[in-house]
Amino acid sequence: MTKSVKKGRSTGPLFLVVCGLALVGGLTLYVQQPAARDVPAAQLRPEARPQPDRTKSQEVRSYTPRYEGEDLKLKASPARSPEGTDARVFAVNRYLEQLPMVPRGARARSCVVKDGLATVDFTGEFDRTYGTEDEQTVLKGILTVMAQFPEVDRVQVTVDGRPIETLGSVEISQPLPVERPEPDEANGAGPTPPTS
Secondary structure, three states: OOOOOOOOOOHHHHHHHHHHHHHHHHHHHHHOOOOOOHHHHOOOOHHHHOOOOOOOEEEEEEEEEEOOOOOOEEEEEEOOOOOOOOHHHHHHHHHOOOOOOOOOOEEEEEEEEOOOEEEEEHHHOOOOOOOOOHHHHHHHHHHHHOOOOOOOOEEEOOOOOOOOEEEEOOEEEOOEEEOOOOOHHOOOOOOOOOOO
């Protein structure tokens, strides 16, 4: 009796072709799906939100203080920060320049934002005694200026890198919440809040 040998085809190449097609199909689906990195910034935790480059020239709101009776009002107008200058520092300094009670050398030097807290560092001349009305003008203005930046919720004031306890008689050792302007102060008075 003779043995008959059946010649069969090897399934190895067919298996490799099927695996290759599955890999290509899987990669195609992966590329077409929105990635986790495409989550809108507003839905990210504050520390994970991308921070805009505030050293590029950008339009900001500049505020001018005025009193109506005993009420402090801040009038907004557009201004453009110079290239290479932090827009937040520029906006605070632009406000301080208008205040006769603030010494000439009193300036914001830097602003660092982390988790919604802006630490604004001032020169030593800023740390002085102000009258009650002057304190309100200085602080309300700084907190209103900083409110235009979406990444800022609170402000910590430091002088020469050190926290200060008070500004005049106002306790400022803890971060202060920003002050959103009243609708009549913001309507038509300046640009929309900066976003980039």
